[in-house]
Amino acid sequence: MSYLIAVLSDRIQAELAYTTLEAQGFTSQQVTILGQGYRSADEFGLIDPQQVGRQRAIFMAYWLVPFGFVAGYGFNQITGLHTLDWAGDPGNHILGGLLGAIGGAMGSYFVGGGVGLSFGGGGDAQAYRNYLKMGKYLVVVTGGAALRARATDLLRPLQPEKLQGYTAPDGDYA
Structure with a gap:
């Protein structure tokens, strides 16, 4: 229009x-x-650019957060990192998955429209x-x-x- x-x-x-x-x-x-x-x-x-940015970030989070969890879990399982010795293998894999999910959330925020949400536009x-x-x-x-x-x-x-x-x-x- x-x-x-x-x-x-x-x-x-x-x-x-x-x-x-x-x-x-x-x-x-x-x-x-x-x-x-x-x-x-x-x-x-x-x-409203802030509303559009928020919608994009939420849309991206629907697939990036679960993907990040799976990727973090898999990465921890493949590399065998033991960040917390007391947590054992399953706990460290889950921690890797949670860190991957946080990375996915950050990706949805910054790539999905959060920059426009934060800095105007x-x-x-x-x-x-x-x-x-x-x-x-x-x-x-x-x-x-x-x-x-x-x-x-x-x-x-x-x-x-x-x-x-x-x-x-x-x-x-x-």
Whole structure:
């Protein structure tokens, strides 16, 4: 889905932009205002990179943790490491498996999306969410390239803080 997003500093500017577009024949299905008193980013469907990272990490953990356990158990059994002498062979193999499972959990966290979860990311969607948190308003125009170009020409004289196209990524990580 492709959008044109205008970032406006206050509610009055957002309503002016909306009525300007509406006067030129844009429908309520094509134009949306996001911000306090209007739709939220979640209601509109702007992705939350932290939620996506969390879903990826959980998805990866379903197979990496058991694989890590089996790999750690097997490695300990093959090498014959005795980390804890009092635990004997079965206890040391199980300890190797647990350490392998911890390694699998770490892999799912870092590779599966935990880096984005820890350090932010998410590109434009996160930037738009930050604008909303700062109390700004977004006017979003949904449609084809010609419609977005026409909307750009109408919104540019209103001097939005930012006027940019956005394409929502497809894909579900659940």
